[in-house]
Amino acid sequence: QVQLVESGGGLVQAGGSLRLSCSASGRRFSIYAMGWFRQAPGKEREFVATISSSGGSTYYADSVKGRFTISRDNVKNTLYLQMNSLKPEDTAVYYCAAEGGAITATPSRYDYWGQGTQVTVSS
Secondary structure (H helix, E strand, O other): OEEEEEEOOEEEEOOOOEEEEEEEEEOOHHHOEEEEEEEOOOOOOEEEEEEOOOOOOEEEOOOOOOOEEEEEEOOOOEEEEEEOOOOHHHOEEEEEEEEOOOOOOOHHHOOEEOOOEEEEEEO
């Protein structure tokens, strides 16, 4: 069992930056691939970024590539998402998730989810 808690969301103007954090407890964090997903009102949950258990491999959605950076600290048991050049269309609830295998963009492959943190980007 892994418990995940996101933080760092908030209200920011377009062009601004935010850094989300996801703190993990329970089973050994370092064995899990991790992902960030987001869900806007009336829309399905969508993939944002994923990182391998070691941090050596990452993969991004085209919509955030070049603007967002996923990283992890396996000593601090924490996952991060640095979001730069934010756009109003980035407004959503952001979720972190843990998966016991390889990196994947498929939400159903993830075993554990946090409760989400709201990100609102004003124009």
